[in-house]
Structure formats: C-alpha cells, structure tokens
Amino acid sequence: MDKIGILAQLNEKQKEACQVIEGPLLILAGAGSGKTRTITYRIAYLIASGINPINILAVTFTNKSAEEMKQRVQSLIGERSNFMTMGTFHSICSRILRKHAELLGFTSNYAIYDQKDSINLIKKIISNLDLPKETFKPKHIKNIIGKLKRELISPEQYEKSAYSPNMLKIAIIYREYIKYLKLNNSMDFDDLISKTVLLLEKYPEIKLYYNNKFKFILVDEYQDTNKIQFELINLLSDVHNNICVVGDDDQSIYSFRGANIENILSFDQVYKNTKTIRLEQNYRSTKNILKAASSVIVNNVERKGKTLFSDWKNGEKLNLIESYSSMEEASTVMEEVKKLSKRGVPLGNLAILYRTNAQSRSLEMAAQKFQIPYIIVGNVKFFERVEIKNIIAYLNILANPKDNMSLLRIINVPVRGIGKKATQTLEFEAHHKGKSILDIIPDIASLDIPLRSIKAVNNFYSMYIRIKNNSKNKGVRKTIEIILEETDYIDKMYNKTDPEDVSRIENIEELLNSANEYDIINENGNIETYLQQVSLFTDIDRWKEVSDRINMMTVHSAKGLEFTGIFVVGAMDGLFPHIINLESNDKIEEERRLFYVALTRAKEYLTITYSRTRDFHGSINPSIPSRFIKEIPETLFKNKPYFKYSNSLPEEPKDNIFETNSDNNLAIHPVFGKIRVIKTLGNGDQKRAYIHLTTGEKKWILLKYAKLTRMEK
C-alpha cells in the first residue's frame, strides 16, 4: 500500500498524526479513538515515505500488542516491516543488554529474576543479616529497592541520605542484594531498564550507535511510563529528536509501578516544538456507555481534559445489579451472561472485570455451576507456577551455571536426599570462596557433609552433566524432555489420580508446546534467548481470545482491550475504589481512572454489579455501593432507583450477638439458616465464628453483623 492508500483509511486527525514525521509529537488518544490503528498506519506511512524500517523503534505495553502491531504493519506494507524493532521496555532492554552485558560486569546469558525470585533472595539476605523480618518485610523492602533502582539511586547514595537506623539497614540489604545478583549473573526487572540507562549514559559511543539506529521512536501507553523509562527514551532520541508518544492521561493506572502521569502531562514542555494531536472521536462504545464513562472521569482534577464524541447509536442503557453476597453476585452475572449469549453475543466477546484477583474465585465457581466455559487471565501466572518454575530453573542452570538461586531451587526436586544441612554447607562454602555452587561441587569430598548426602550430590552432578551433554544443540523442547526424563520428574512428583496434579502435568505439557513453537519460529534459537523471552512473558501475552469462552481478568489486565459486553463486578466502596487508596485524592483519582478504563472497554453492553457484603479473610463484612456508581447519571441505567437496600451500612444488631460455648453451639443465621458454630475467634469487634452449614459447607462469619438466635440442642 502506498502513502495515499494508507491515509485514505483514516479520519482527519489520524491523517495528521501520520504526516508529522519529524520532531516531537504527542498524540492524546481517548479511549476507543482508534489509537492502535493510528499507530500502525503511522508506522506504515513512515516506511512508505522511504524511511528504513531498521530505523524504527516502537515500544508497546505488552509483548502481545507488539506482535499484533507487527502483523498489522506487515499486512499494510509487506515483509519490509520485519526489520523494525518492537517490544516492551523490558524486552527491548534485555536485547540491548545481551549485546553489551560484559561492559556492565555480566555475561550475555544472564538470568532474569521475577518478583518471586527477588523476594526470596531478599528474604534470604534478611535472615543472613539476622534482621527481624517483622520490621523488614521482604515485599516492602523489594518495593523500596525497586523504587531506588528506578530512580538510579545506589546503595551508597541511599545510605548517605538515610535518616533512621532502619534506612541504614535497608541500604545494607540493598547492597547485598545487588552483590548477590551480580554474583549469580542475574538481573531483576528493574535492572533491565536501569542498567540500559546506565549503559547509555556511561558509553557515549553506544548511545550514539542506538541514536542512529533508532532514528524514529514511538512509545505507546505513554501515560504509564515511569521516570527511568522517560530517561531511556530521552537518551535514545537525543540526537534525532523524532519522538512520538501516544497515550491518554485518563487511563494512567500504574502509579504503583512508578508510572508518572507527569510524563504525558508535561511532554510538550519538556520537548520544545511539540506538535499535539487529539483523537477524540470514539469508535468503540455506544453513546450511553460513553456518557457514563465521561461523567465519571470529569470528577478528576488532574487531567488535560478532553471530550469524546461518538457517531454511534445510543444503544442499551446500563445494567446495575445488587446482590447480598459475592456468591449471589457471581451467579447473577452468569445469568446475565446466559441472556446475552442467547441474544447471539459469543462468549468470547464478553469479559468480566474485577479490581482484585481474589474476586475470580467466586466467579469461577459460578461459571462452573452454570456450565459456562471461561478463561481466567492472570491470577496465578503461568510462568510463576511451581511446576513451571522448577523446570525453568533446570534450564536456567544449563544456560547460566552461576545461577545459585535456580540451583538451590531444584537440587532436591524431585527429592533425592540432599537436605537442608547439605545445601547450607554448599551455599556457605560457595559464598566463602566467591564461587558458584556448581563450581565447588567437584570438591565436595573435602567438606563437612555426611557421606550419604555426598553421594546424592555427586549423583545430581553427574545427572546435570549428562543433561548438559545430551541436550547440546537439541532445541528447547528436546532439552526439557531430557530434563523430565533424567529426573523422572512426572512420576516422582505427581500422582495421576489427583486432579491438582493432573493440571500440573497439563501445564508442563503446555510448556513443552510453547517450547516447540519457539524452536520452530527461531531456527537459530538457544536456551538463553528462550529463557529471556519467557521470563518477560505475561499471561496477557499468552491469552488468545477464543469465541466460546468468557474472559475474566482484572481491570489492569484489560487495559487496551475491548469487548462487546463488559461486566464490572464488585463495585463497592473499599473494593473499587480499593480501601487502601482512599487516603488521598491522588489515589482516589487513580482508582477513578481505573473505573473509567473498565467502563470504556465495553462496546455495546455494560453491566455493573455490587454486593451488600464483602468477603474478607473468610469472614463477611457489610459494604456499600461504589461512589463511582453514583457519579453516573441515574437516567443512563435501565433500572432505578438503583439501591434496593438502604445506602448505609446494615444496622448492627445489639442484642443478638451469639456467644458459643461447649454445650450449646446451634444457631439460626439470617442468611444461612440453621448453623452449627464450630469455633470462635477474637473478641469484641473482631469476633469471628467458624460455622458449619446444613449443606455441609464450612465458613467463617463475622459475629458482629450476624443476627444469631440461640437454639436449644
């Protein structure tokens, strides 16, 4: 397709976006305004204008969207597009780092640690330093370290700025953490970007090389970039200044990952002579849905402000459904799903969106009860499942023998008689000598380890060597097969009658399939590149829209997607907006943006549901509808008035608080009917009871809100 053909398929604003080729360009693209379309056509237009695809860099939010964009550009201008560079910040950086790892004291086969790996490592460091893990919570420390890395603050700098003893301790943990990663030739997610920035800052010739390579840079979802990502793009675009960013300040939802909304809000001040284009025509949603979404987002103060319009029909009004419990809510949603499905909407065009992953449980149960095929995206992430991580750990030590973390993970998995004592000695010795554990295993005879374990370790080592030799140049799938065979993994680990185990085996099979796919696509592939690709893969990347399964995911995962029908469930104050973010206006505004993202995923049908009670730690708490629902004009709803129950908390019963004792534990519960109290916990406001329902089900309830009446035995 030529330039004219490309432009012919766009509206005026979109055309304009294509034709600004040089200099900084800010595209403010509202929800559903054809953003992806504009970006792909703009890239095609650049290439059609004679720009070499090799000089184009496009940064996307997920690997999946990079892949899709590549396909679409290719269908517009053909095979030439293969020479572009496209990917997420993390994947692009990991490719750059592979080339230059030596300059930073790593080798190109470095391993990438995910969140869990990092936290495990921090846990270990904290216990090695004999620090109390109550004060130094590993997850919290990980967040602090991540933040420091994103701001390029070294442990030494942090130490200098510390104003409390705990901060000094954290500086030490941070220092140890970096040391350990380097010793293991490993990087965490934050390193991928911050080390690339360091590389470009430190080596002007490398910076110049990439500036000349990536003469045209495009960044999607710019509202969710953070400081270090800004820095990276700034460094890469320094010479040519052809930087095009696309985003929507109303959809900035990743501040917890350091996303800085200021990046987009002040882009035109940072980059002089910025051309700004607003895409305000919405092609996705019906007028009613758009109105609802707009009336929510106008309540935010921190925004550039834009008005979306649509030529589409008004469409159906929104559905608002109230339930008593999360189970009832989930069931009602499934009934609605059946209705839409009967009206001809394929299940694959529907999505249920929720604020927290934990909410997927009741939805999953209801889907099973109603026999509705479903797919849950995210939650327990595929590559974080134990069975997958273990096999990946075997691959890791083949690719990067210095990776002690992976070695320790599998040295006794499946169990082979190498216990705590033996691994501790190995670890201590390796640390002492500044070597990796695999390095010192040949000297094991000289260590203070019981003979039985020495034998086991030696057996493990010779197995490792066998796997290493047999898998040379055999492809990833074959390598995994050899690992499974040599370790007798499936037989030793799993019992084929246990349904949990069956699904674990299925996951391993899925891993084999994906490895096979990798082998086919990458003729010159190897374990190292496979691992780097895989460790940056997410569930949304793996997700394939299938026509006959309903999609369930968090609102965050749904970013960038669209569906014919959307169900936003759990729209309660304290859940959405989440209780943790009620403390400040900034945070509530982000929750509101998140709600806005949820609503704007819908094309034709939008249902919002909430429940009067909320499950928490197994107990049931009262709750009220989300404040965001109240920001939607009543007239946009099918059903009104929309609060069946009163808008306040259920009244607290004064007299009927049930106290159980050993000789009388039967009661009548207002919701569950006849129950047996098995045990009670806590006191006063926190008193909870573990009850046995006549259905055989057991659960926790909060006594404070349960009107219970004593019954004779």
Next chain:
DNA sequence: TACATCAGATATTAG
C-alpha cells in the same frame, strides 16, 4: 532427611 500437622499471618493492581 522427609513428611505430617498446626499455629499464625494474611490479599491491590503487575513487567
């Protein structure tokens, strides 16, 4: 060393 059992803490979102 391996496995069972129990107490205690604990869930926001995610590359």
Next chain:
DNA sequence: ATCTGATGTA
C-alpha cells in the same frame, strides 16, 4: 479461606 513457616515424628 489459603498460604507459610515452625515443630514434631518416623
């Protein structure tokens, strides 16, 4: 309700 880590037992 579920997960983790500590303790006890074979």
